[in-house]
Amino acid sequence: MTPTRPGGTEHLRRQNTALVLRSLRTEGAATRTELARRTGLAKATIGTIVAELGTGGAVSEDQSAPSGRGRPGRPVTLTGESIIGLGFEVNVDYLAAVALDLGGNARISTIRQVESAGPPSIGEVISLVTETRDSLIAAGHSIVGATVAVPGLVAHDNRTIAWAPNLGWDNVELAAQLEAVLGGACPVTVDNDANCAALAEAAHGVSIDVPNSLYITGTVGIGAGIVHDNLLLRGGAGFAGEVGHMPIGNHSRVCGCGRLGCWETSVGLRAMLAAVGMEEESTPLQTAVAVAARAAHDAQTRAALTTLGHDLGTGLAALAAVLDPAAIVLGGYFVPLGAYVVPAAGAVLAERLPSASIHLPQIRLSSLGIHAAALGAAERSLSGVYAGTVVL
Structure with a gap:
């Protein structure tokens, strides 16, 4: 292939x-x-x-x-049960893998907690890719492509991680390394995690019914995937969607990028945990589930989440004023906390968006869980088949 x-x-x-x-x-x-x-x-x-x-x-x-x-x-x-597109996500505290067949069915869907104290190593990524490949080949599947979703900027070649501050990776030629692991059997590309998650939501999730949507990640970093007329909006250098670094956050806090006041210093996972006084668990979703359990009976936690929702809504209003999405999808840790965060965010969005009286974007919670970015990456890996550029 x-x-x-x-x-x-x-x-x-x-x-x-x-x-x-x-x-x-x-x-x-x-x-x-x-x-x-x-x-x-x-x-x-x-x-x-x-x-x-x-x-x-x-x-x-x-x-x-x-x-x-x-x-x-x-x-x-x-059908195409044996024809597989591979998708991986590399994040600060977990790795994910999804193997999607040509019919859109997940053959593998797995999450692995990062073993090291800091961000994952290239070796951990290679290990997951190797194990996934071996499992598929043993089952008689054929891999037509692989895509890795990362929380950062990806160069125009769609192969090199230009800048991923939360991972500590700069100018990492990840695609070439993984193609070697896969034995040159299929092309490997790299894409931003929010872009991949936005693709997954458009194909499998809650934005399948609208051509224009905005996906917001909810992990340590905050990013956006922008879908316009059913296509990803990538920008002039391919860096569109780095909304976590908009200067609308707490100006006394240092972001992972080294700057003060980025949006994710107010609405990122660790900012949320600092606000509620809790520790991070193995994945963003598990962390948020624990916070939601406390919020159910603790007024201070609920108040902190309402403040976070207000800060979230401020950023969403700015983005909606520029992009005019039909729907805004919140992913990652925002999903378990939706009952506490979305009302405040929605109120600010309605108050601050100039066009709110004519059109108010719906805020929706992702239905895809922590596998969203890896699932979208797998969809991207099958795109060559549907574009006629990959031979079956």
Whole structure:
């Protein structure tokens, strides 16, 4: 399974195949006649493509359905259980892995707490990638791509971590190292964790119904994934979404980037823990669950979370005024604390957003849990198949 290059008839065939795959993924199973209608391709072309995809295990036809003159055709279904896109997330205190098959089903979904006292080492990442690869190969799967989500800036090559202050990584050529681990069997890319989580929400989560959304991570750092007309908005250098470093936080606190007053110094995970006087647990979600349990019977904790919600809403109002999202999705540690944080954030958003009387973005809580970024990374790894640039 290798990348393709534009080249006349062969390139056209790849693009037509990708068109059929996209139709099956987004619109569901269909007969060959229905696929021809959906895609605008000739029925004979559809027949050739379906036969090839069936041989490769990407689709199946319901052989039990009657077929023939005057009868409905057999439905073609996107299966692809053995065709895998890999997604990983590297965060300050945990690592995550998701293996997604071509039909969008998770074959592996795992979380690993960082073993070291500080951020994870490259060796820990390599260990997780190796174990995941070995498990998939042993089960007979074929990996078409891998993407790593990181909390930081990724260079335009989508392979190099330019700056990830909370990890302490600068100019790390992570993709090249992981391609060596995978034996050169598939391409590896690197992307921002918020971008990946935003993709996951748009494909599997609570923003699937809107073309324009804003995803906010809730971990040690705060980042945003911006989806505009169903596409990620990346900016001129690919660094769009570094909202955690907007200078609207507590100006007496030093951020992980070394500056004073970044937004995450007021609404990041550790800022929240300092406000409620609790210790961090193994993952941001487990930490937030413990805080929510205390808030249920402790007025001071609830008051601290209300203040945090106010600070969160101030930043959301600024972002919504610029981006005009239909929905704002809160992920990570914000989810278990939604009952205490969202009302205050929503009130500030309604008060501070100039267009609130005409359009007020909905604040939604992520439904994907801590695997959101890794799931989105896995989706990104399958994108070459749906774009026709990877040969099945």
